[in-house]
Amino acid sequence: ETGVTQSPTHLIKTRGQQVTLRCSSQSGHNTVSWYQQALGQGPQFIFQYYREEENGRGNFPPRFSGLQFPNYSSELNVNALELDDSALYLCASSQSGLPYEQYFGPGTRLTVT
Amino acid sequence: LAKTTQPISMDSYEGQEVNITCSHNNIATNDYITWYQQFPSQGPRFIIQGYKTKVTNEVASLFIPADRKSSTLSLPRVSLSDTAVYYCLVGEGTGTASKLTFGTGTRLQVTL
Numbered sequence: 001e002t003g004v005t006q007s008p009t010h011l012i013k014t015r016g017q018q019v020t021l022r023c024s025s026q027s028g029h030n031t032v033s034w035y036q037q038a039l040g041q042g043p044q045f046i047f048q049y050y051r052e053e054e055n056g057r058g059n060f061p062p063r064f065s066g067l068q069f070p071n072y073s074s075e076l077n078v079n080a081l082e083l084d085d086s087a088l089y090l091c092a093s094s095q096s097g098l099p100y101e102q103y104f105g106p107g108t109r110l111t112v113t
Numbered sequence: 114l115a116k117t118t119q120p121i122s123m124d125s126y127e128g129q130e131v132n133i134t135c136s137h138n139n140i141a142t143n144d145y146i147t148w149y150q151q152f153p154s155q156g157p158r159f160i161i162q163g164y165k166t167k168v169t170n171e172v173a174s175l176f177i178p179a180d181r182k183s184s185t186l187s188l189p190r191v192s193l194s195d196t197a198v199y200y201c202l203v204g205e206g207t208g209t210a211s212k213l214t215f216g217t218g219t220r221l222q223v224t225l
Binding site: 004033035040041042043044045048056058088090091092100101102103104105106107109 | 216
């Protein structure tokens with residue numbers, strides 16, 4: 001059974017640029033959630049995708065957007081990057097019916113300069 | 114929104130049992146209580162989940178009193194590798210929509 005994978009591992013971008021982060025869900029999981037984790041803080045929920053539709057959103061601006069593909073993999077897109085977007089971005093997958101048991105990937109460390 | 118409160122940090126010696134208590138006074142009827150563990154620079158790892166009474170798995174036990182306003186994660190005989198941040202979460206939403214709300218967690222330091 002393959003776990004959740006994310007790419008890239010690290011990324012450095014300049015303020016104002018756009019970034020796309022990718023996530024492959026664990027085999028058998030049809031729901032993907034994205035979280036942002038700033039240094040020393042707990043992960044903050046960005047949004048969730050279920051069967052290619054957004055299925056819940058946290059308190060993040062519209063410049064944070066996402067996609068889920070038919071194979072349940074997902075992308076997180078962030079436009080007009082700001083310095084405060086520097087964080088660890090985590091993807092988590094889960095099965096429908098077990099929404100509280102989420103399996104996290106290793107994360108993508110984004111640095112905005 | 115059910116907010117959780119847990120100690121910022123705890124220290125333990127290797128081999129001891131560690132109990133981390135979390136309060137969630139405003140827990141809703143449909144909410145589950147879930148605990149995650151996170152090592153530095155890694156994603157959180159699901160440990161255990163419960164609704165009421167006691168749940169035990171190969172890693173930990175979760176004790177939930179009848180009023181469900183608190184819960185206790187019990188780690189038997191901790192080792193150095195249990196040094197991590199532990200998050201108590203109260204599940205929001207039903208069915209497929211679950212927004213996990215993480216607090217700042219409890220930083221457990223295990224020493225010899």
